Amino acid sequence: MKNKGVVSFLFLLLLTGCASRSSRDLPPFAPLKEEGVFLLSPGEAGIMAAKADLSAQGLLSWRELDAAVSHSLDYIASRPSGAVALNLPGLSLRWGDLAATLRRLRALLPRLDGSPALLAGEFFWHRLGPDFSATGYYEPTLEASRAPSAVYPHPLYRRPPELRAGVPYYTRHDIDRRRVLAGRGLELAWVRSETDAFFLQIQGSGRLALEDGTTVHVLFSGKNNQPYRSLGRILRDEGSLSREEINMFSLRRFLAENPHRRADLLDQNPSYVFFRESQDGPRGSMGSPLTPWVSAATDPRLIPHGALLFLSLSLPASGLDRHFHALVLPQDTGGAIKGRRLDLFCGSGLEAEYAAAHLDATAAVYVLSAKQ
Numbered sequence: 001m002k003n004k005g006v007v008s009f010l011f012l013l014l015l016t017g018c019a020s021r022s023s024r025d026l027p028p029f030a031p032l033k034e035e036g037v038f039l040l041s042p043g044e045a046g047i048m049a050a051k052a053d054l055s056a057q058g059l060l061s062w063r064e065l066d067a068a069v070s071h072s073l074d075y076i077a078s079r080p081s082g083a084v085a086l087n088l089p090g091l092s093l094r095w096g097d098l099a100a101t102l103r104r105l106r107a108l109l110p111r112l113d114g115s116p117a118l119l120a121g122e123f124f125w126h127r128l129g130p131d132f133s134a135t136g137y138y139e140p141t142l143e144a145s146r147a148p149s150a151v152y153p154h155p156l157y158r159r160p161p162e163l164r165a166g167v168p169y170y171t172r173h174d175i176d177r178r179r180v181l182a183g184r185g186l187e188l189a190w191v192r193s194e195t196d197a198f199f200l201q202i203q204g205s206g207r208l209a210l211e212d213g214t215t216v217h218v219l220f221s222g223k224n225n226q227p228y229r230s231l232g233r234i235l236r237d238e239g240s241l242s243r244e245e246i247n248m249f250s251l252r253r254f255l256a257e258n259p260h261r262r263a264d265l266l267d268q269n270p271s272y273v274f275f276r277e278s279q280d281g282p283r284g285s286m287g288s289p290l291t292p293w294v295s296a297a298t299d300p301r302l303i304p305h306g307a308l309l310f311l312s313l314s315l316p317a318s319g320l321d322r323h324f325h326a327l328v329l330p331q332d333t334g335g336a337i338k339g340r341r342l343d344l345f346c347g348s349g350l351e352a353e354y355a356a357a358h359l360d361a362t363a364a365v366y367v368l369s370a371k372q
Helices: 005-017 042-051 062-076 095-112 118-122 172-177 194-203 231-237 248-257 259-267 350-358
Strands: 036-039 084-088 091-094 123-137 141-145 154-157 187-191 205-210 215-223 273-278 295-297 309-315 322-332 341-345 360-370
Touching: 042 118, 042 123, 042 309, 042 322, 062 095, 062 322, 084 095, 091 095, 091 360, 095 118, 095 123, 095 360, 118 123, 123 309, 123 350, 141 194, 154 194, 154 273, 172 259, 187 194, 187 205, 187 273, 194 205, 194 248, 194 259, 231 248, 231 259, 248 259, 248 350, 322 341
Parallel strands: 123 341, 141 205, 295 322
Antiparallel strands: 036 123, 084 091, 123 360, 141 187, 154 187, 205 215, 215 273, 295 341, 309 322, 309 360
């Protein structure tokens, strides 16, 4: 392990700041810019365990985490127990270690309601430095039709059978402008707005409210293996929006106010996502259902599915921002989730949409591992 004195000093700053700052001004964690893995002392782990807030995840009891933990355990069961799963300078964990950690957590869930301090006593807490960037995603609902019309002119496509993993396929311009896939029976449904279809692809899954009154889920089924270019970065680089202004709502507003530029701007992101229909969802890249405010997308080369994380960040809400200190399970990934970035699944509905659209924060990330 690297010298944990750095973390001790940071926590000292956090504690001494409490007396002079209001809860509104106090950051949810002390920033960590140094690279490394830092083991928290028992006292520091106790401080963080005491911050755990189920209400921030919409939970009433720790027992409600059981299903999500079980999904991660099912995934780990398919991996070789002795193989290395997480390998960072100063921290190496095998798949068997991840399984033991989640089994320990699952056994503790009935007791945590009365004694959350068990999280400090039963697990080692490893803080990853430098801190991560955190964003959010959610499950949008789009009005849709099984047939094209003047009201529903924009198709969502199934995965083309000739698509091969890692092999570049047609670009967004080819598919949406040149219509190279039209007429092949790959259309899953049609939606009102090309902008809605674009943001559905960014989220990776969603719900379709069909004209007949039924609702179906559409899940990620593949991508065209073209590079992803952020619309926000494009508009920032050209000076149309500042970094502070960029969120999903401002991007939608810009496209609505500049319809003559919409096609060109969207085409500058050549990446394209294909969908499949499902009666439930959404599901992450593990293949299991995602749990709002618990499941997260990470870069599996850095943090694998099946790890147990504790996350601290400031979460945007429709009122005042609120602190989010919670156990999180890496159960998904994404084309834009690379390196020290974490994407928190916010669920569905207006509050989830708001949080996902505005979440762009620095997050303290801790890996928990069971003590022997």
